[in-house]
Amino acid sequence: xxxxxxxxxxxxxxxxxxxxxxxxxxxxxxxxxxxxxxxxxxxxxxxxxxxxxxxxxxxxxxxxxxxxxxxxxxxxxxxxxxxxxxxxxxxxxxxxxxxxxxxxxxxxxxxxxxxxxxxxxxxxxxxxxxxxxxxxxxxxxxxxxxxxxxxxxxxxxxxxxxxxxxxxxxxxxxxxxxxxxxxxxxxxxxxxxxxxxxxxxxxxxxxxxxxxxxxxxxxxxxxxxxxxxxxxxxxxxxxxxxxxxxxxxxxxxxxxxxxxxxxxxxxxxxxxxxxxxxxxxxxxxxxxxxxxxxxxxxxxxxxxxxxxxxxxxxxxxxxxxxxxxxxxxxx
Amino acid sequence: xxxxxxxxxxxxxxxxxxxxxxxxxxxxxxxxxxxxxxxxxxxxxxxxxxxxxxxxxxxxxxxxxxxxxxxxxxxxxxxxxxxxxxxxxxxxxxxxxxxxxxxxxxxxxxxxxxxxxxxxxxxxxxxxxxxxxxxxxxxxxxxxxxxxxxxxxxxxxxxxxxxxxxxxxxxxxxxxxxxxxxxxxxxxxxxxxxxxxxxxxxxxxxxxxxxxxxxxxxxxxxxxxxxxxxxxxxxxxxxxxxxxxxxxxxxxxxxxxxxxxxxxxxxxxxxxxxxxxxxxxxxxxxxxxxxxxxxxxxxxxxxxxxxxxxxxxxxxxxxxxxxxxxxxxxxxxxxxxxxxxxxxxxxxxxxxxxxxxxxxxxxxxxxxxxxxxxxxxxxxxxxxxxxxxxxxxxxxxxxxxxxxxxxxxxxxxxxxxxxxxxxxxxxxxxxxxxxxxxxxxxxxxxxxxxxxxxxxx
Numbered sequence: 001x002x003x004x005x006x007x008x009x010x011x012x013x014x015x016x017x018x019x020x021x022x023x024x025x026x027x028x029x030x031x032x033x034x035x036x037x038x039x040x041x042x043x044x045x046x047x048x049x050x051x052x053x054x055x056x057x058x059x060x061x062x063x064x065x066x067x068x069x070x071x072x073x074x075x076x077x078x079x080x081x082x083x084x085x086x087x088x089x090x091x092x093x094x095x096x097x098x099x100x101x102x103x104x105x106x107x108x109x110x111x112x113x114x115x116x117x118x119x120x121x122x123x124x125x126x127x128x129x130x131x132x133x134x135x136x137x138x139x140x141x142x143x144x145x146x147x148x149x150x151x152x153x154x155x156x157x158x159x160x161x162x163x164x165x166x167x168x169x170x171x172x173x174x175x176x177x178x179x180x181x182x183x184x185x186x187x188x189x190x191x192x193x194x195x196x197x198x199x200x201x202x203x204x205x206x207x208x209x210x211x212x213x214x215x216x217x218x219x220x221x222x223x224x225x226x227x228x229x230x231x232x233x234x235x236x237x238x239x240x241x242x243x244x245x246x247x248x249x250x251x252x253x254x255x256x257x258x259x260x261x262x263x264x265x266x267x268x269x270x271x272x273x274x275x276x277x278x279x280x281x282x283x284x285x286x287x288x289x290x291x292x293x294x295x296x297x298x299x300x301x302x303x304x305x306x307x308x309x310x311x312x313x314x315x316x317x318x319x320x321x322x323x324x325x326x327x328x329x330x331x
Numbered sequence: 332x333x334x335x336x337x338x339x340x341x342x343x344x345x346x347x348x349x350x351x352x353x354x355x356x357x358x359x360x361x362x363x364x365x366x367x368x369x370x371x372x373x374x375x376x377x378x379x380x381x382x383x384x385x386x387x388x389x390x391x392x393x394x395x396x397x398x399x400x401x402x403x404x405x406x407x408x409x410x411x412x413x414x415x416x417x418x419x420x421x422x423x424x425x426x427x428x429x430x431x432x433x434x435x436x437x438x439x440x441x442x443x444x445x446x447x448x449x450x451x452x453x454x455x456x457x458x459x460x461x462x463x464x465x466x467x468x469x470x471x472x473x474x475x476x477x478x479x480x481x482x483x484x485x486x487x488x489x490x491x492x493x494x495x496x497x498x499x500x501x502x503x504x505x506x507x508x509x510x511x512x513x514x515x516x517x518x519x520x521x522x523x524x525x526x527x528x529x530x531x532x533x534x535x536x537x538x539x540x541x542x543x544x545x546x547x548x549x550x551x552x553x554x555x556x557x558x559x560x561x562x563x564x565x566x567x568x569x570x571x572x573x574x575x576x577x578x579x580x581x582x583x584x585x586x587x588x589x590x591x592x593x594x595x596x597x598x599x600x601x602x603x604x605x606x607x608x609x610x611x612x613x614x615x616x617x618x619x620x621x622x623x624x625x626x627x628x629x630x631x632x633x634x635x636x637x638x639x640x641x642x643x644x645x646x647x648x649x650x651x652x653x654x655x656x657x658x659x660x661x662x663x664x665x666x667x668x669x670x671x672x673x674x675x676x677x678x679x680x681x682x683x684x685x686x687x688x689x690x691x692x693x694x695x696x697x698x699x700x701x702x703x704x705x706x707x708x709x710x711x712x713x714x715x716x717x718x719x720x721x722x723x724x725x726x727x728x729x730x731x732x733x734x735x736x737x738x739x740x741x742x743x744x745x746x747x748x749x750x751x752x753x754x755x756x757x758x759x760x761x762x763x764x765x766x767x768x769x770x771x772x773x774x775x776x777x778x779x780x781x782x783x784x785x786x787x788x
Contacts (some may be wrong), residue, residue, distance in 0.1 A: 032363055036382040041401055046343065051364075069535075102568035109568035119534055119571070126556050130524050131559060134531015141513070141537055157479070164524025171519070249364065250380075255342035257375030263366070270364070275698030326569040327603050327629035331655075 012220055014288025020062070020219045021279045022297055027078040028276060029305045031250075034077065036096055037309060038254050043094045046107050046123075051076035051250035055275035056181050057082035059151055060223025060242075063230050067144065071119040071132040072151035074109035075181075075248075079151065083116045086154040091312035099315030103322060127161025129178070133165045135241075136176040142207065147233045151179045155186025157200045158264035163207075166239070173238035175180055177229045178204070180241065181216065183248040188260040201243035211241030215226055217273040247273065333413055334383055335404040336367070338392070341379070345372045349397045350405060354378075359387045361408070368394075368405070385410050405663050410517035448714045452573040456618065456650050456659070464642040468610075471617035471645055472502050472578075472634065476540060478650070479624040480510050483538060486624055489525060490542030490579075499544045500580060500639055525579070526552030530559045530629075533575040538624060543579035546595050546633065548631035552577075560629035561604030576623045578632035581609070582674060582724050583761055583772060585637065592761035594725035594767075596673065599631040600701040600734075606655050607702040609633040611676035613643035617701050618653030625652070635674045660712070664694035668712040670735055671697040673723035677771070678754070679722045682778035691786060701731060709735060710743050717748040718785040722778055727755040749785040754778050 020278075031049040038047045053075075061082045072079045085101065093100025093111050101111045109123040119135060122128040132150025139146040145225045156162065157180055169176050180200050184191050191198060201211035210232065214225040222244060225228050229240040234269075251258055283289050338348065349371040354363055359380040368379045368622040385408040392405040399405065399554035466474075480486045487510075492499045494507040494517040501652050518525040522543060529539040549556070560573040583592035599607045606628055610616040616634070623630035661676065662683050671679040683693040694712050698704060713719050719739060721732030732753030737753055754773045762768055 032382050035380075039341070039379075039382075040337060041340045044343060071531075100568075102566055102570075106566040110563075112563070112567035112570050114570050119531075120563070120567070122559070124554060127527060128555060130527025130555065131531035131534070133537045134528040134533070136531075137528055138535020138537045141532070147552045161523045162529060164519075164521040165528070167519060167521065168524055168528060194626060212475050235470075251377075254340075255345075255372070255374055255377070258378050259375075263378075266568045326567075328606075329564065329572040329574075330570075331622075331626050331628065 002140070014283065017209040017279055017283050017286070017288055018297070020058050021276065021283060021294070022301065023058045023061075024276045024279065025298065025301050026087070027058070027081050028111045029301050030081060031077060031099065032093070032310065033305045034091065034310050035254065037091075037095065037312070042313060043108070044096065045107055046074070047094065048075040048252065049250040050075055050248075052269070053181060053183060053216065053246045054078060054180070055219040055222055056216045056244045056246050057126045057151075057293060059219040060177075060179060060226040062219075062223040063226030064149065066116070067146040068230075069117040069119055069135045069139075069146065069148040070151070071128050071135065071148065072121065072155060073125060073128055073156060074121070074123050075153070076109065076111065076121045078123075079111070080111060080118055083118050085113050085116050085118060087308040091308040092315045094131070095312040096317065097312060097315035098318045099311060103327065105322065113197060125128065126131070126152065126156040126161050129156065129159070129162045130165045133169045133174050133176050136169070136174040137172065140172070140174055145175070145234045147175045147177060147230050149177050149179055153186065154180060154182040154184065154195065154200060155189070157203070158186075158194060160242040163203075164232045166209055167203055169239040170204075170209050173236060175233040175236075175250050176239045177226070177233055177257065178209075178239060178241045180243045181246055182243055185247050185248070185252070185260065187252045188256070190260065199243070201241050204239070204241040209239050209241055211243065213243045213245055216244035217275045217278065218247030219275055219279060333388055334385065334408040334410070336406040336408055336470040337405045338399045338401050338405050339370070339379055340401045341370060341372045341377045342374050345401060346698070347400045347781070348372045348768040350392050350394055350399050351376055353390060353394045355387050357387050357390055359386065361385065371576075381408075383408055383455070383530055384495055385710055388413070418542075438545045448711050451705065451707035451711050452657055453708075456614070456653055457646040457648060460645045463639065464647045465642050466613045466617075466645040468616045468634070468644050469500070469502060469639040470611045471613035471643075472620055472679055472734050472766075473504055473506075475617045475620035476503065476624070477506060479621055480506070480514060484514075484760050485536065486540065487514040487516065488540040488542060489518050489529060491518055491520055491719070492546045493517060493542050500636060502634075502639070503542065522548050522551040523555065526708075527559065529575055530573055533560075533573045534563075534571055537575050540576045540624060543577065545591060547591050547593055548578050549577065549579065549595075556605070556629070556631070557602055561602050563593060564628070565604060569626065572627050573629045574627045576620075576630045576632055578620070578623075579634060579640070580636040581633035582635050583756075585767060586763060586765065588763045589760035594723065595631075595755065596633060596701055596725050597730050600704070600731060601634075605629055605702060606700065607631045607633065608655060608700045609673035610699055611638065611673055611697055613641070614645045615653055615659070615697070618651055619655070619699060620651045622654060626655070633673060638674055653699065655700040655707050657730060658699055658705035658708040659697045660694060660697040660708070661697045662693065664692040664716065666692045666716055667718040667720060668694045668696060668716045668787055669720050669722060669778065669782070670696045670698065670709055672701060672731070673724070675722040678773060678778050680773045682774040682782065685775070685779060686782055691782060691788070693782060698731075704734075706738055706742070710739065713739055713743050714746045717746055719747070720749045720778060720785060721756060721780040722754045722773060724756045724772055727753060727758050730755050749787065752781040752785055754781050
């Protein structure tokens with residue numbers, strides 16, 4: 001994979017690098033643990049892991065401010081952790097327990113946090129795109145300068161409602177950053193086999209929406225591109241498209257036979273482009289921290305994730321009465 | 332401590348699988364993400380990756396073994412400093428029983444029908460003596476929106492031709508002039524997209540009224556209505572309601588053919604999380620639409636083009652609302668209950684009028700809202716009349732009438748002196764030809780005939 005354009009790396013402090021290292025590592029270890037709990041039968045249904053794509057959300061969250069919103073599709077665990085949602089609550093939702101963000105009624109693909117301005121977690125591919133534009137519409141209507149990050153994949157980018165939304169977002173200058181996480185495979189169909197024109201970020205051109213491609217394995221490049229996109233939206237110029245070139249190491253979901261790509265292709269990405277290793281190298285080469293200091297972070301993250309797993313295993317299943325609640329808000 | 336590697340579940344339905352091939356052997360070092368084995372599930376052969384790092388101490392299940400239950404230990408992983416010699420033969424853990432099986436099915440059987448008459452809410456919709464004024468359904472809907480937009484500045488209306496064109500059916504007439512382009516928004520022809528934007532805006536703290544030029548076009552947006560608007564409150568554990576109204580003309584108009592002539596009452600009434608109203612009179616149209624706009628839940632508001640120009644008495648009050656889930660006795664009677672809603676009421680009322688001339692006294696119940704549906708009023712009326720006919724323009728299969736028939740069987744079986752008859756649209760796409768179109772809809776004559784059948788006279 002070669003990103004077609006990489007924004008110049010900004011100067012960055014050791015503290016900032018360690019922050020990104022920590023946030024990306026939390027996502028990876030959390031997802032590994034989720035995979036393990038799935039294997040043990042503690043997590044059911046569909047479970048789509050974010051391993052490999054960590055730099056995308058961590059980089060973009062670094063460009064967000066209080067009040068900004070985010071919405072994504074079903075590969076959503078990373079987004080939730082990156083915006084500061086509690087790993088215990090996320091993991092307990094995966095196990096379908098009372099302590100989960102949706103009290104066990106949503107599951108992996110349907111989780112929300114009003115507090116963190118995380119609006120899901122949507123299981124219908126492409127449906128979250130107009131929803132994200134609607135959140136941006138509300139902010140514009142209210143006259144504040146918040147921006148909505150609307151994430152979707154290269155697969156969702158072929159849905160018709162995405163282009164309906166591009167049109168209206170541009171027409172009404174909605175403050176929305178469309179983040180296309182291009183991990184090259186729509187489930188098992190490679191982009192080459194599903195997309196007539198490979199440069200998805202160009203697809204806003206018909207609506208006058210600027211777009212660019214970014215190296216999604218480089219958290220600093222993602223952050224820089226995110227800041228540029230956000231500045232565009234906040235200044236009232238309307239939407240912006242970022243096509244973030246990334247890669248998922250694991251299958252589409254847990255039940256992925258992995259026949260559509262070679263093991264070598266995956267291994268090469270892990271060896272040569274891994275986002276976490278990249279930041280780790282920057283930290284060590286820049287002498288911002290020692291190996292031991294990083295090991296301490298690793299240990300701390302491992303404990304956080306183990307605690308989340310423990311919480312998710314021991315939190316009770318929702319009470320039987322929960323079957324009948326939350327269907328209507330009392331009028 | 333050595334870690335047991337368990338047979339993983341690799342699909343939502345997998346209970347056991349075949350350990351097709353080991354890709355590591357005892358003594359190998361593995362890191363997180365390394366492929367350890369190939370496992371055949373009911374769906375495919377899948378690679379199984381290591382989660383923890385360590386050394387393969389022992390392989391417990393040989394490759395080629397079939398029917399390995401999920402969660403059976405298949406290997407033992409040693410951490411740094413541990414030796415395979417330390418391993419005692421691990422007792423295979425008993426297959427974990429699902430906790431879920433222990434939970435009793437909730438709300439198993441409802442109690443057998445207790446033949447007690449329910450006490451429906453029969454309070455008047457507005458105070459006795461309220462002055463009334465004549466108003467068309469169109470004017471009633473228009474004034475409901477205007478009043479609610481004056482009352483709450485988070486209310487806005489969006490849809491095709493709602494602003495400068497003044498509404499394809501003039502329901503939004505003059506709203507642009509009063510409230511401006513920020514709150515009365517012409518959309519492109521893109522129902523799926525603007526329905527989704529509306530739902531997102533409702534999550535962002537606004538109260539959108541989304542107008543579909545007709546509900547036939549709303550079908551393009553049905554995923555956003557059901558999957559996004561109706562289900563999100565539940566899926567979010569109560570965090571995210573969708574206070575939004577989807578409204579527009581529904582059902583057959585006149586001579587517009589199959590794609591423009593469909594009644595969606597039963598479709599939307601099927602969905603938990605939605606509220607559904609289908610008014611007939613102008614007073615109900617106004618009072619229910621005001622309730623819909625104030626409601627914190629997604630509301631489907633089914634209007635009718637033919638009714639838009641019909642005039643009714645509407646209470647001349649500064650503010651009044653009609654609650655959902657409260658049917659109205661539109662005409663009192665003793666011999667039969669005719670249950671209807673929306674334009675079906677036109678046939679029901681005409682039939683009741685003509686039946687009275689023949690000495691048959693029909694009670695007409697206007698449901699007004701279909702979810703929630705006022706079962707009590709229907710049951711109480713049928714307990715009095717012992718006979719029931721339902722009237723709607725929608726198709727017969729899985730209709731509102733079917734639902735009412737089933738409810739009466741369960742709750743008032745002993746009170747029925749005849750099988751309930753459902754008068755519905757015919758089970759065909761709407762034809763264009765004038766004579767066939769007339770036949771495809773239900774009619775006053777059919778309602779009268781059905782009443783004769785259930786009353787045996």
